[in-house]
Amino acid sequence: MSKIHPIIAITGSSGAGTSTSTTAFKHIFRKLDVNVAYTEGDSFHRYTRPEMDLAIRKCKEENKSLSYFGPEANDFALLESFFKTYGETGQGEIRRYLHTFDEAVPYNQMPGTFTPFQALADDSDVLFYEGLHGGAVTDENDVAKHVDLLIGMVPIVNLEWIQKIIRDTHDRGHSREKVMDSIVRSMDDYINHITPQFSRTHINFQRVPTVDTSNPFSAKDIPSLDESFVVIRFRGVESTDFPYYLQMIEGSFMSRINTLVVPGGKMKLAMELILTPVIRRLVERKKLAKQRLEQQG
Numbered sequence: 001m002s003k004i005h006p007i008i009a010i011t012g013s014s015g016a017g018t019s020t021s022t023t024a025f026k027h028i029f030r031k032l033d034v035n036v037a038y039t040e041g042d043s044f045h046r047y048t049r050p051e052m053d054l055a056i057r058k059c060k061e062e063n064k065s066l067s068y069f070g071p072e073a074n075d076f077a078l079l080e081s082f083f084k085t086y087g088e089t090g091q092g093e094i095r096r097y098l099h100t101f102d103e104a105v106p107y108n109q110m111p112g113t114f115t116p117f118q119a120l121a122d123d124s125d126v127l128f129y130e131g132l133h134g135g136a137v138t139d140e141n142d143v144a145k146h147v148d149l150l151i152g153m154v155p156i157v158n159l160e161w162i163q164k165i166i167r168d169t170h171d172r173g174h175s176r177e178k179v180m181d182s183i184v185r186s187m188d189d190y191i192n193h194i195t196p197q198f199s200r201t202h203i204n205f206q207r208v209p210t211v212d213t214s215n216p217f218s219a220k221d222i223p224s225l226d227e228s229f230v231v232i233r234f235r236g237v238e239s240t241d242f243p244y245y246l247q248m249i250e251g252s253f254m255s256r257i258n259t260l261v262v263p264g265g266k267m268k269l270a271m272e273l274i275l276t277p278v279i280r281r282l283v284e285r286k287k288l289a290k291q292r293l294e295q296q297g
Contacts, residue, residue: 001148002087003289006282007127009134011041011201012153013069013160013194021153021205022130024271028279029128037086037124041131042097044079046072049112056185067182070189074133076141083146086120086127093117099172125283135197144200148282151275152201159209159223161216180217203274206231207264228264231255237278248273 001007010021029036045068047055052066052073059066066072086092096115098104104111120127135144135152144150155163161183168174168182198204207230209223234240235258245260246252249270252262262270 001146003285004293005087005090005127006125006148006286007083007087007129007146008149008151008279008282009129009131009147010151010153011132011134011136011197013132013164013190021151021271022128024268025128025275028272028276031276032280032283034279034283035123035125037092037094037120037127039082039094039127039129040096041074041079041129041133042099043095043114044075044082044131044133045097045114046075048114052112065185065188067186067189069132069186069194071136071138071141071193076133076136076138076143079133079136080141080143080146083127083129083143087146090120090124091122092120092127094120125286126279132194133197135200136193137196137200138193144197149278150197150201152198152204152206154198154204155207156209156213158213158216159207159228162213162219163222165216165219166222202235202237202278204231204233205267205271206233207267225264225267230262230264230267230270232260232262232270232274234258234260238281239277245270245273 008025010025026036028034045052052068055073056066068074082092082094095117096103098107098109098111098113098115100111104113107115109115129147133143134147135150137144164183165176165179168179169176207225207228209228211223211227213219213223233256242254242260245262246254249262249266251266252260252270255261260270
C-alpha cells in the first residue's frame with residue numbers, strides 16, 4: 001500500500017459486472033477532480049487468443065484444465081511488480097488486450113492480441129485496476145497487499161454465468177457451447193483463485209436477483225437491476241455511516257452489523273454515497289503525505 005501513490009482495484013470474475021461499476025467510479029473521479037491512471041486485468045494475460053486456444057487444446061490432451069482465472073494463464077508476477085512499482089514511484093508501463101475488431105482496428109491488429117507497452121503519465125493521483133485478480137494471492141505472489149482500496153463485484157454464481165454467457169455470445173462473438181465449456185473448465189481456478197479474493201476486499205457488492213435464475217444456461221436475458229437486491233459487505237472501512245446510508249437510500253436495510261442491503265436500482269447511488277468519501281480520504285492522505293515529503297526534502 002502507498003500513501004503517496006494509492007491503488008484502487010475492482011476485482012470480480014468474467015461477467016461479474018466490474019466494467020459496469022467502473023462507470024460509477026469514473027463519475028466519482030470526475031466529481032472529486034482526481035487524475036486517474038487506468039489499467040485492465042486482461043492486460044496481464046500470458047497468451048494472445050490464438051496462443052490460449054492452443055494451450056487449452058494441449059491441456060485437454062494431457063487431461064488438464066487451463067482457464068483465465070488461474071495463474072497459468074496470467075502473469076501474477078508482472079501484475080504484482082506493476083502495482084509495487086506504481087506504489088513506490090507513481091509510474092509503470094501498461095498495455096491493452098484487444099477483445100473485439102472495433103478495439104483492434106485503430107491499432108492495425110487482430111482481436112485477441114496485445115498492444116505494445118506504454119509508460120503511464122507522470123501526474124496521476126491514483127491507479128485504478130479493473131479485472132479478475134486485483135486481490136490475488138498465491139504462494140509466489142501477493143497482489144492484494146499493494147492495493148489501498150479493494151472492491152469486490154460478486155453476483156451470485158447463476159447470475160454471473162448468465163451475464164457471461166450473454167456477454168460473450170452477443171458482444172464477443174463466441175458460441176454458446178464454447179462459453180459453457182469455458183465455465184466448466186474454469187471451475188477449479190474459480191474456486192482456488194477467484195472466490196478467496198472476496199475475503200480480502202474492503203467492500204463487496206453482491207447482486208442477488210429476485211427472479212428465477214435456477215437454470216442459467218437457458219436464460220435469454222439478464223435480470224435487470226430493478227429485479228435484484230445488492231448486498232454490500234464492509235470490512236475495515238473507517239467512518240462507515242450506516243444511519244446516513246439508510247436515510248439516503250430508500251428501501252435499504254441492515255442484514256448484519258457490517259452488511260447493508262439496497263434495492264438493485266439504487267446500486268449506483270449506493271456506490272457513490274459509500275465510495276466518494278473513501279476515495280476522498282485516499283486523495284487527501286496522498287496530498288498530506290506528499291506535502292510532508294516535500295518539507296523533509
